[in-house]
Amino acid sequence: MRMYETIFIVKPDLSEEETKGLTAKVQEVITGMKGDFKRLEDWGARKLAYPIEKFNRGRYYFLRFDGDAPLIAELERRLRLDDKVLRYQSVKLEKEVVAPVAAPAKPVVEEHVEEAAEPAVESE
């Protein structure tokens, strides 16, 4: 078992059920291939540093899980095939990150006010 974290960016203009379906599918891949799902964070819609597919902002998801090589290959294959995903990046962790990084410290306030109420997407 190796520790991985994946960040994937989805299109900002998706409906609630589309994002729900995507996150559910991601969890399903991990649990289906005997991975250990840790957590999934929704960082909300953030401004991109450069446009991707003509989108100036994207919705970031941070996924933390343990698993083996076939699992991450399958997960990346799914993300690659999905049109809703703009970008993904998986990183293998050497050691457990102790302090939770305050990366979503600058959430986008102008829109998506309802995001603040539902940061815990994984509790389903």
Added chain:
Amino acid sequence: MSDEKTPQRSSGPRKKRPFQRRKVCRFCADKQVTIDYKDPRTLRYFISERGKIIPRRISGNCSKHQREITEAIKRARNIALLPIAGAHVMP
């Protein structure tokens, strides 16, 4: 024969560089600060206005931490947390 050349090369100050204080690595000085690609605010300090990584001789990092910084910046660029080249002007 080359008497007028040699002192100029060896001891003569060709360019009087103003003495600069040896910069100390930020991450060695303060162990609390961690390098993480998910934290663009710390990394932004180490890129220039055009998005280039600032070299070690200017930023003053030690080689170990400069390597980590470089890796983190490159990862952050992939997921659009940091610009690849400068700030993009949106039409």
